[in-house]
Amino acid sequence: MIMGSLVDVTALWQVCVIAVVGGVGIVTLFSLGIVGMNVFTERRTGSAAVLGLAAACVCFLVSLAAVVLGVWVMLDK
Numbered sequence: 248m249i250m251g252s253l254v255d256v257t258a259l260w261q262v263c264v265i266a267v268v269g270g271v272g273i274v275t276l277f278s279l280g281i282v283g284m285n286v287f288t289e290r291r292t293g294s295a296a297v298l299g300l301a302a303a304c305v306c307f308l309v310s311l312a313a314v315v316l317g318v319w320v321m322l323d324k
Contacts (some may be wrong), residue, residue: 273313280306 283306286299 269313269317273310276306276313277310280304280310 283299283303290296
């Protein structure tokens with residue numbers, strides 16, 4: 248049997264690429280949030296500390312939103 252007649256290979260590749268990019272993107276974003284928190288805890292004062300805290304908060308919130316969106320999409324179907 249030919250695989251193309253049983254499986255939509257184009258859709259399979261799209262799902263695989265989106266899963267890899269999304270997974271790596273969320274992990275990278277969360278890691279940047281950890282780096283921002285590290286900058287904040289090391290500096291404690293000054294604009295670098297404020298920028299680190301702001302970047303960490305944004306990264307963590309976007310990561311959380313991505314996870315919530317993923318769970319919502321899975322439960323909605």
